[in-house]
Each structure stands twice: as C-alpha cells, then as structure tokens.
Amino acid sequence: MHIPDGFLSNPVAISTGLASAGILAFSLKKASRKLDDKTVPLMGVCSAFVFAAQMLNFPIAAGTSGHFLGAAFVSILLGPWISCAVISTVLILQALGFADGGITALGANILNMAIIGCFIPYALYWSINKALPKNKGIRAFSIFATGFISVISAAIFCSIELAVSGTAPLEIVLPAMVGTHALIGIGEGIITATAISVVFSVKGDIGSEVIKLPSTAE
Amino acid sequence: MNIKWKWLLIGGVLVSLFLAIVVSPYADENPDGLERIAEDKGFAEAASEEPVWANAPMPDYAHPSFGGSSGTKLAGLFGTLAALLAGLFIGTLLKGKKKTT
Numbered sequence: 008m009h010i011p012d013g014f015l016s017n018p019v020a021i022s023t024g025l026a027s028a029g030i031l032a033f034s035l036k037k038a039s040r041k042l043d044d045k046t047v048p049l050m051g052v053c054s055a056f057v058f059a060a061q062m063l064n065f066p067i068a069a070g071t072s073g074h075f076l077g078a079a080f081v082s083i084l085l086g087p088w089i090s091c092a093v094i095s096t097v098l099i100l101q102a103l104g105f106a107d108g109g110i111t112a113l114g115a116n117i118l119n120m121a122i123i124g125c126f127i128p129y130a131l132y133w134s135i136n137k138a139l140p141k142n143k144g145i146r147a148f149s150i151f152a153t154g155f156i157s158v159i160s161a162a163i164f165c166s167i168e169l170a171v172s173g174t175a176p177l178e179i180v181l182p183a184m185v186g187t188h189a190l191i192g193i194g195e196g197i198i199t200a201t202a203i204s205v206v207f208s209v210k211g212d213i214g215s216e217v218i219k220l221p222s223t224a225e
Numbered sequence: 226m227n228i229k230w231k232w233l234l235i236g237g238v239l240v241s242l243f244l245a246i247v248v249s250p251y252a253d254e255n256p257d258g259l260e261r262i263a264e265d266k267g268f269a270e271a272a273s274e275e276p277v278w279a280n281a282p283m284p285d286y287a288h289p290s291f292g293g294s295s296g297t298k299l300a301g302l303f304g305t306l307a308a309l310l311a312g313l314f315i316g317t318l319l320k321g322k323k324k325t326t
Contacts, residue, residue: 008259013273039319045230047316052237054312059245059305062286062297064253071261072253092319096311103278104304105286110278165259175268183266187258209233 008165008188009101010116012109016172023168024114030122031095038088050089053081057097065194073191076161078124079132079154080199084206087129094121115168119161128157147200154199155192162188238309245301249286250294 015023042050057077064072077097081090095117101107108116135149162184170177256264263269276284283303287296 008257010259011272012277013271014263014268035315035319039322042316042320044320047313047320048234049237050316051309051313052234052241055241055305055309056237056244058308059241059249059301062245062249062252062301062304064255064257066253066255067258070255072255072257074252074257089316092315093312096315097308100304100307100311102281104281104283104307105300106276106278106281106284107286109273109276162258169268174271175263175266179266180262180268183262184258187262191258206233209229 008116008119008162008184009098009108010112010119010165010168012111014109014172014174015112015115015168016174019168019172020111020114022114023118027095027114027117027122031091031117034088034091034122038086038092041086041089046085046089049085050093053077053084053090054093054096057081057093058100060198061097061101067187067190067194071187073187073194075198076120076124076158076195077199078120078161079128079150079157079195080202082125082129082157083132083150083153083199083203087125090125090129091121094125115165119164119168123164124157124161127160128153131156147204150200150203151196154196155189158188158192158195159185241305241309242302245305246298249301250297252297 057075057080060075060077062074064074067073076094078090078094081093084090085093098108098113098116098121102110102113102116132149132153135152136146139145139149163181166175166177166181166184169175169180174180255261260269263272282288283296283300286300286304288299291299
C-alpha cells in the first residue's frame with residue numbers, strides 16, 4: 008500500500024511527514040538502547056529480508072495482488088522500536104531507489120507501515136501473551152493476529168489520509184481498503200507465523216535476551 | 226556469537242537474496258490492493274504522471290538497459306544488498322550512540 012505522489016493533499020503530506028519524523032526520531036532513540044553486537048546484524052538481515060519479501064506480490068483476488076509487509080515479523084523479533092527503524096529504512100530505500108511510494112508520501116507511508124504497522128500490532132501481541140495462558144497454540148495465534156492487524160491498521164490509516172486529502176470519499180475507500188487488506192492480512196499472518204517459527208526453532212541456543220517474549224520478560 | 230546464530234544470519238541473507246533474485250520475476254504482476262482500489266473507484270488519475278523524485282536508479286524495479294526479468298533480478302540484488310547495508314549502518318550508528326548516553 009505504498010502511496011504514490013499526487014494522492015495526498017499538501018496539508019496531509021506535510022502533517023504526516025512531521026508526525027513521522029518526530030515519532031521515528033523517538034523510536035531511533037529507544038531502539039539504540041536495545042542494539043548490541045547481536046541485534047545489529049539481525050537488524051541488517053531483517054532489512055534485507057523485508058525488502059526482498061516485499062517484492063513478492065501474491066494474488067488475493069481477481070486482478071489484485073498483495074505483498075508481505077514484515078512489520079509484525081520484525082517487531083516480534085526485535086521489538087517495535089527497532090522494527091520501526093527497519094521498515095522505515097526499507098520504505099526510504101524503496102522510494103529513493105525504485106520510486107516505489109512517492110517521495111512526497113514518504114511521511115504517510117512511514118506512518119502507516121512503519122509506525123502504525125509496528126506499534127499497534129506489537130501492543131496486541133504483548134497483551135495477548137500477557138493475558139492468555141502460555142501455550143504453543145496461543146503463541147501461534149498471537150503471531151498470526153499480530154501480522155493480520157498490522158496490515159489492517161495500516162490500511163485504515165491510509166484510507167483516512169486519502170479521505171482527508173479529498174482523493175477518495177471515506178465511505179468508499181475505507182471498506183474497500185479494509186476488505187482487500189483483510190485478505191492480504193491473512194497472508195501476512197501466515198507468513199509471519201511461519202517465518203517466526205523458523206527463527207524460533209534455531210533460537211534455542213541463541214540466548215533469550217535477543218528474542219524476548221513478554222511472557223518470559225527478564 | 227555462537228555458530229548457530231551466525232548461520233541464522235547468513236541463512237537469512239541467502240534466503241532474502243534467493244527471494245529477491247530467483248523468485249521475484251514470478252511475483253504476481255497485478256496491481257496491489259491500493260492501486261487496484263484506486264483504479265476501480267476512479268481516483269487512480271490523481272497520482273502524478275511522473276514521480277516527484279526523478280532520480281531513482283531503477284524505477285519500478287526495472288532498468289531501461291535490462292529487459293524483462295533481468296531488470297527485476299538486478300533490482301532484487303541491489304535492493305536487498307542496499308537494505309542489508311543500510312540496516313547494518315543504521316544499527317551500528319544507533320548502537321554507538323547508546324554508549325555515549
């Protein structure tokens with residue numbers, strides 16, 4: 008859901024740009040506390056993986072495709088602050104290197120996918136794991152839900168931005184975006200859960216300080 | 226840093242490169258959710274003809290000198306490596322900052 012140039016009005020582009028810049032700067036500050044010799048390489052690898060995975064559009068309905076976002080995946084592995092930095096990095100690279108997402112819409116895209124896409128789902132993930140009994144099924148469900156919610160939340164904010172810009176009426180664009188991204192969200196949930204289980208199956212020897220779950224918070 | 230961890234990282238990079246170079250040409254070509262909705266609901270024309278940022282080396286993950294899937298593969302290769310380096314660079318910068326606070 009990379010917004011191209013021209014879809015957002017100047018006030019929306021500017022305000023989302025300012026909001027994103029501020030929140031991103033704060034995230035970077037928080038992220039720096041979590042970065043060490045183990046997490047920095049993982050951050051690099053996650054950036055590479057998110058970029059690559061976002062190139063792989065899959066069909067979701069006739070004539071429509073979706074692609075993996077990755078915000079939930081990285082949030083679960085490295086926490087939301089680092090994930091915000093990773094997704095933002097990928098979005099900036101995509102805009103500058105490949106004109107994927109308008110440069111004038113970068114603020115909105117970062118807000119939707121790197122900020123909303125990381126923090127709201129992570130809050131959900133954290134809450135589910137705190138509130139519900141700790142077992143594999145709940146853990147798997149929480150990961151799927153995190154992936155699903157990340158895409159839906161981003162789509163909602165994107166719709167609001169388009170509506171406030173006057174590009175599309177909210178009553179038309181919001182249901183369409185949520186409906187389409189519910190399908191994409193299912194894909195996101197499944198891919199996130201699969202990818203996390205692959206990483207966690209190796210995790211055993213790694214040391215829990217890198218991949219910390221709220222229910223085992225030290 | 227133990228062996229398993231190193232292999233996880235290397236594996237991650239290799240998987241990423243594999244996806245971006247080998248698998249990407251097979252990605253679905255249909256417009257994504259937002260583009261599709263823009264077309265169906267009639268606001269696709271609001272998008273600028275040309276991107277405001279005119280200096281993208283490989284707009285749309287393609288390059289004029291490389292036709293078809295070679296362009297996509299090249300975009301995948303460069304983009305994935307650039308993302309890896311950018312992530313490492315920013316991570317290293319931020320990690321360094323931590324020590325001074």
